[in-house]
Amino acid sequence: MTDGYDSEFLSTAVAMPEPVFDAVRLDYPRFSVLLDRERRLARVTAVNIDGALVRDLAREGEWRLDPRIDADEQTGPAVYARNDLDRGHLVRRRDPGWGDADDARAAMEATFFYPNAAPQAAGFNQSKELWLGLEDHVLAYAETTDQRLSVFTAPVLDDDDPPYRGIRIPLRFWKVAAWQGPNGLASAGFLLDQTELVHTRDGLLASPPLGAFRTFQVPIADIAAITGVGLGPLTGADVLRDEKVRAEGWRALQLPSDVVL
Helix, strand or coil, rough: CCCCCCCCCCCCCCCCCCCCCCCCCEEEEEEEEEECCCCCEEEEEEEEEEEEEEEECCCCCCCCCCCCCCHHCCCHHHHCCCCCCEEEEEECCCCCCCCCCHHHHHHHHHHCCCHHHHEEEECCCCCHHHHHHHHHHHHHHHHHCCCCCEEEEEEECCCCCCCCCCCCCCCCCEEEEEEEEEEEEEEEEEEEEECCCCEECCCCEEECCCCCCEEECCHHHHHHHHHEEEHHHHHECCCCHHHHHCCCCCCCEECCCHHCC
């Protein structure tokens, strides 16, 4: 089983996106994390998904620090204790869990290293479920071709993110999915905004109002500009690159059917 993100996984090569900021690359089974050691959070995660071979295995694994880097360069358990913050998987547990059962299980367990987590408000609602289901929706579309995806996800690390227990909690998250379409490489970009959920007072996370997660489909060029991450061929392959579609601006999503693919 190959460790780390494979840039040759799709028929069109897609290199690991690179941030303009210094980051250390951590390779895991079938995915990689570019960790900003100053912010103690990922600038980029990248995973290869073979939808035809994905396994439905029981949830196994416990969150743990990655021994390859110092503990104080990771957002560890102290940030998530005694509050309503989730350890939000960036590479989802099931994403690298495909192929041979032992390999799939090992890859799933590797998603529980803290560099693959970011603080997210705990309340689940329709918008967050949509965010978590975007890869499934895109994969279902991609099944008409070679059933493979490369997916890139990370928090938007802004300077004005609110401080909390020695870190800054990201208010937005981005995701780009790429697949081989009938006319070549295709990609779609998304952004989740949890600003209304995250504000600290007296050191505690505020109770989330219902429906405060907002999910958008956005031009990948906008994601690159917001994050400072070079997204290379993904920008040119964006399904929103059509001028008429771009003119509509960011598309607020309520249902999977709202997604443009």
